[in-house]
Amino acid sequence: MDTNFLRSAKLLCPGFCGRVLVNASRSPNEYSECQACPWGTRALDSYDCRPCHNQLTSYDYSYLVFHAVTPLFVNTIFIRLYSKTIQNRSKRSRETPFFWQLLQILCALLESTLALLFSFLAFEPYGHLKLNGCRKGRISEWYPFLYNPIVDNGLVLKCSSEVVYPLYSLPFLIYIISLLNLIVFRSILHGIAQRCRRSISAAPFYAQLWTLPIMGLINGVMSGLLYYSFAHLTVFAALVSNAVHLATEGRKGILALLKTLLTSSERLLIVIVDIGIFGFGVFALYFQPPPTTWQAWLGFAVTLPLPLVFYCITVRLTEPSKPRIRR
Secondary structure, eight states, X not given: OOHHHHHHHHHOOSTTOBBOXXXXXXXXXXXXXXXXXXXXXXXXXXXXXXXXXXXXXXHHHHHHHHHHHHHHHHHHHHHHXXXXXXXXXXXXXXXXXXXHHHHHHHHHHHHHHHHHHHHHHTSSSTTOSOOEEOOOOOGGGGOGGGGOOBOTTSOBOOOOOOTTTTTTTHHHHHHXXXXXXXXXXXXXXXXXXXXXXXXXXXXXXXXXXXXXXXXXXXXXXXXXXXXXXXXXXXXXXXXHHHHHHHHTTOSOOHHHHHHHHHHOHHHHHHHHHHHHHHHHHHHHXXXXXXXXXXXXXXXXXXXXXXXXXXXXXXXXXSOTTOXXXXX
């Protein structure tokens, strides 16, 4: 039997553990004990930790873009939700002009775009938008700390590392840069508004300051689940947002509803955002790999009742028992 094969089989490590090259001058090479692979490497189909040089798939890029689109989508909701400011003395509500709402949304778009680009440039290969990563295929690879092997003497071999590099760490950088961009660009916008003697509600700014850390926490706990379901969640969120938006317009005919949406800059902007989010979700679904395990098929089956659930949730927004149309 081949000597190299026997040596490789002897050096194999359990779980996601690997060996690091210690001395390459000797023959054969000297490796460390089984341990967690350094960041950016993985022991895949081998015993030694090798750099992750596999090109990311289109679905991987869609997942990373999702972490930049989500803050933008939530930020847009906050801007519209808190568009009314309360005057301290008169206690009267006054809506922020659409022009300044549009500037806030464009500012949020700039923040998310720059965060995504800078995050890509900060990972290997540095200075390029094309990223390399580790090959993956199981949801367990997102939670290596749950699969630390137990050796013969009952000792737990801790081999927790980023097996799915860079899909776990890069979203954290996106959120950090988004937070910095939010502080810088939104402060500049509020300063310009003060110079122009315009009042902009600071509520969207503070709401986003709270939201970004929460998104980072969700990514840290549920990254594996998000990776396999983010496309479905995006489509569902776009449908819910569109249903709520149209429900607020009241019961109108098709032509009257289209006229209202197309002649109002504010409503047209919301429609464009919803269509863009929905298109991104469909685009990500196109590149989603087909299920290969029974767990993946189970997750796919769980999503099948979503249209029924969506109808049950939104049915209260309409009045089917009153077919009259208000003009």
